[in-house]
Amino acid sequence: MKKKMLKKLLALTSVAALAASSLAGCSGGSTAPAESTEASTESTAETTDTADAEEAPAAATGDTITIGTISPNTGNLAAYGESVVNAINLAVEEINADGGVLGKPLAVISYDDKGDSTEGANAFNKLVGEDVCAIIGSVTSGVTAGLAPLADESQIVLLTPTATADTITESDNYVFRTCFKDSYQGKMAAKFAAEELGVTKVAVLYASGDAYSAGLRESFVASAQELGLEIVAEESSSSTDDTEFSSQLTNIAASGAEFLFAPYYYNAVGPYIVPQARAAGYEGVIMGADGWDGTLGTMVDDKTLYNNCYFTNHYSPDDTAEAVQTFVKAYTEKYGTESLNALGALAYDSVYMLADAIEKAGSTDRTAIRDAMSGMSFDGVTGSFVLDETGTPEKSVAIIEFKDGAAVWKTTLAG
Amino acid sequence: MGTQVSIFIQQIINGLKIGSVYALVALGYTMVYGIIRLINFAHGDFIMVGSYVLLYTIPIMVACGLPAWTAIILAVTACAAVGVTVEKVAYKPVREKGTKMSALITAIAMSLFLENLAQTVFGASPKPVGTIFSFPNLELAGIKLNGNTMLTIAIGVVMMIALQLFVKKTKMGKAMRAVSEDGEAAILMGINKNRTISITFAIGSALAAVASLMYCASYPQATPTLGSMLGLKAFIAAVLGGIGIIPGAMLGGIVVGLVESLTKAYIGTLTGGVITSAFSDAIVFGILIVVLIVKPSGILGKNVGEKV
Numbered sequence: 001m002k003k004k005m006l007k008k009l010l011a012l013t014s015v016a017a018l019a020a021s022s023l024a025g026c027s028g029g030s031t032a033p034a035e036s037t038e039a040s041t042e043s044t045a046e047t048t049d050t051a052d053a054e055e056a057p058a059a060a061t062g063d064t065i066t067i068g069t070i071s072p073n074t075g076n077l078a079a080y081g082e083s084v085v086n087a088i089n090l091a092v093e094e095i096n097a098d099g100g101v102l103g104k105p106l107a108v109i110s111y112d113d114k115g116d117s118t119e120g121a122n123a124f125n126k127l128v129g130e131d132v133c134a135i136i137g138s139v140t141s142g143v144t145a146g147l148a149p150l151a152d153e154s155q156i157v158l159l160t161p162t163a164t165a166d167t168i169t170e171s172d173n174y175v176f177r178t179c180f181k182d183s184y185q186g187k188m189a190a191k192f193a194a195e196e197l198g199v200t201k202v203a204v205l206y207a208s209g210d211a212y213s214a215g216l217r218e219s220f221v222a223s224a225q226e227l228g229l230e231i232v233a234e235e236s237s238s239s240t241d242d243t244e245f246s247s248q249l250t251n252i253a254a255s256g257a258e259f260l261f262a263p264y265y266y267n268a269v270g271p272y273i274v275p276q277a278r279a280a281g282y283e284g285v286i287m288g289a290d291g292w293d294g295t296l297g298t299m300v301d302d303k304t305l306y307n308n309c310y311f312t313n314h315y316s317p318d319d320t321a322e323a324v325q326t327f328v329k330a331y332t333e334k335y336g337t338e339s340l341n342a343l344g345a346l347a348y349d350s351v352y353m354l355a356d357a358i359e360k361a362g363s364t365d366r367t368a369i370r371d372a373m374s375g376m377s378f379d380g381v382t383g384s385f386v387l388d389e390t391g392t393p394e395k396s397v398a399i400i401e402f403k404d405g406a407a408v409w410k411t412t413l414a415g
Numbered sequence: 416m417g418t419q420v421s422i423f424i425q426q427i428i429n430g431l432k433i434g435s436v437y438a439l440v441a442l443g444y445t446m447v448y449g450i451i452r453l454i455n456f457a458h459g460d461f462i463m464v465g466s467y468v469l470l471y472t473i474p475i476m477v478a479c480g481l482p483a484w485t486a487i488i489l490a491v492t493a494c495a496a497v498g499v500t501v502e503k504v505a506y507k508p509v510r511e512k513g514t515k516m517s518a519l520i521t522a523i524a525m526s527l528f529l530e531n532l533a534q535t536v537f538g539a540s541p542k543p544v545g546t547i548f549s550f551p552n553l554e555l556a557g558i559k560l561n562g563n564t565m566l567t568i569a570i571g572v573v574m575m576i577a578l579q580l581f582v583k584k585t586k587m588g589k590a591m592r593a594v595s596e597d598g599e600a601a602i603l604m605g606i607n608k609n610r611t612i613s614i615t616f617a618i619g620s621a622l623a624a625v626a627s628l629m630y631c632a633s634y635p636q637a638t639p640t641l642g643s644m645l646g647l648k649a650f651i652a653a654v655l656g657g658i659g660i661i662p663g664a665m666l667g668g669i670v671v672g673l674v675e676s677l678t679k680a681y682i683g684t685l686t687g688g689v690i691t692s693a694f695s696d697a698i699v700f701g702i703l704i705v706v707l708i709v710k711p712s713g714i715l716g717k718n719v720g721e722k723v
Contacts, residue, residue, distance in 0.1 A: 237692065244432070272634065
């Protein structure tokens with residue numbers, strides 16, 4: 001009987017292990033390879049179609065400039081991937097309609113990383129093997145952090161539109177980005193709290209297992225202390241995909257904080273964090289960063305809960321600048337408004353940045369493109385900026401406020 | 416000091432909020448396991464299916480002037496249909512041909528299949544579910560009682576009693592117990608084994624629909640993967656209470672919820688910040704291991720050898 005029990009135990013544990021491993025992979029599941037190939041053929045087909053129409057001779061000889069992209073097209077953050085892929089395809093079509101780059105049309109190979117580092121690395125290695133001249137990706141900091149050393153090793157430009165973690169690029173190498181970095185967002189949030197809102201007691205809720213959330217918390221805490229803000233509570237969750245934050249929020253509400261910094265993604269902010277904070281009796285300000293972009297689509301019915309909530313972002317679609325309005329119009333005509341967000345705007349700018357760099361380099365040589373990107377200046381939808389010595393732009397931050405279920409541009413802070 | 420006590424009580428209530436949902440889900444796990452000895456790993460995904468049905472039918476119900484919760488009727492029907500189909504298409508052939516282990520692996524495969532199917536059909540981006548119940552917020556001596564939580568616990572208890580009565584007192588329940596004890600002998604006694612198993616699945620999946628209603632009332636967002644973590648935690652709850660034992664599922668669910676909530680609330684202070692609330696999941700999974708070592712049959716389980 002003892003033996004039988006042991007057997008049973010063994011079976012149950014292996015079940016648990018199996019289940020856990022299936023869970024780990026479940027942000028995407030097992031249909032990945034099929035899906036990504038599908039996605040890639042789809043987008044290549046799409047761009048080649050345009051090329052056929054606009055640039056028949058070049059397309060006929062198959063003489064194209066191919067760029068690779070990596071984004072989470074399936075899984076929990078698939079909405080990000082959708083915006084990025086849409087925006088990239090839009091930019092490529094525009095560029096091809098306008099004569100392409102170096103007189104050749106652009107083609108895109110898109111791979112899915114499902115928001116998972118291993119999948120991201122696989123996608124990267126596949127792209128390096130295929131004849132792409134540079135790679136745009138990935139979207140989340142977690143995945144991109146894994147790709148950055150690979151890019152240096154393989155000597156191919158990795159331009160991430162949206163990965164804001166500081167550590168992604170800290171030297172003059174093959175890694176560049178179109179967005180600002182976390183320490184900058186955390187700093188701006190602290191500055192906004194201290195200078196614009198005039199609060200003194202602040203709390204932080206973050207996901208300790210997530211590079212983005214933990215990075216933002218670090219820079220926020222450092223800047224808050226510098227600015228003389230008192231940190232009255234610091235709570236954490238294991239991942240950004242948690243659904244239950246009531247316990248931490250009860251503690252935060254009891255701490256007397258006036259301002260809560262909660263760097264999570266929209267999928268947790270809309271349905272869980274904000275309503276649960278209000279239910280726990282926390283009435284103060286809740287602020288997040290660019291991961292909050294998309295919260296409008298995940299809000300619960302009572303939109304007044306989200307009043308007194310702010311987030312830092314890369315751009316505001318309300319901005320009247322011509323570049324912004326042209327992009328917003330072109331994007332919504334093609335894909336509707338649902339997936340229009342800052343990630344799309346950044347991805348769109350990334351394609352144009354890369355196109356500029358290829359033009360400047362005068363060739364599709366991977367190293368020549370890197371040299372052309374280093375220190376380049378750019379004027380696009382998300383502002384005009386110069387890349388610093390780490391390949392990170394210095395740009396302004398838009399502060400967005402929720403008012404009865406609408407995202408309203410509050411102010412723009414410059415560093 | 417008074418506020419410390421009320422915060423503690425509030426944390427207990429926070430634990431009941433999630434625990435009551437785990438309990439409802441664990442009931443479904445235990446129901447199916449108790450009868451056909453199959454841990455239906457796709458159970459969490461039946462809840463996901465229920466959530467999507469609710470997501471799309473709540474606006475219709477509201478438009479018809481009916482209260483939002485009436486959408487549960489369609490959710491129950493859809494979940495039961497999915498459950499029975501999964502059983503007929505995937506589990507039955509494997510059960511007849513293969514071993515217990517291959518049936519289990521089929522269940523995991525089914526779970527991944529449903530998740531990916533949902534991603535294709537409904538899209539990957541999370542969708543907000545409309546308000547299901549709007550209870551006024553009760554406040555007693557600074558403690559906020561959540562109407563959803565109270566209702567979830569009440570429904571859980573009613574379901575538990577009803578299931579227990581059904582399995583112990585009705586003819587169908589007797590057939591289920593007979594199939595569970597010895598499938599071959601049950602057939603010899605004139606019990607339609609396949610029909611019994613189908614009904615078990617229909618009931619288990621209907622329970623998943625009820626769980627999805629209460630889940631969505633507290634956590635109003637549908638995503639293709641919502642069932643995976645929820646299902647795992649509920650599985651731990653079922654094992655903790657004693658898998659196959661109906662009241663055990665209820666107890667296990669509440670305990671897991673309380674452990675989770677109290678860990679999140681106090682572990683940081685208790686350990687001086689060495690272990691943070693981020694470890695709550697690790698602690699819950701740790702419980703599974705401890706239970707398996709110390710008392711594999713669960714809190715309410717009896718340590719008896721399985722019949723061969």
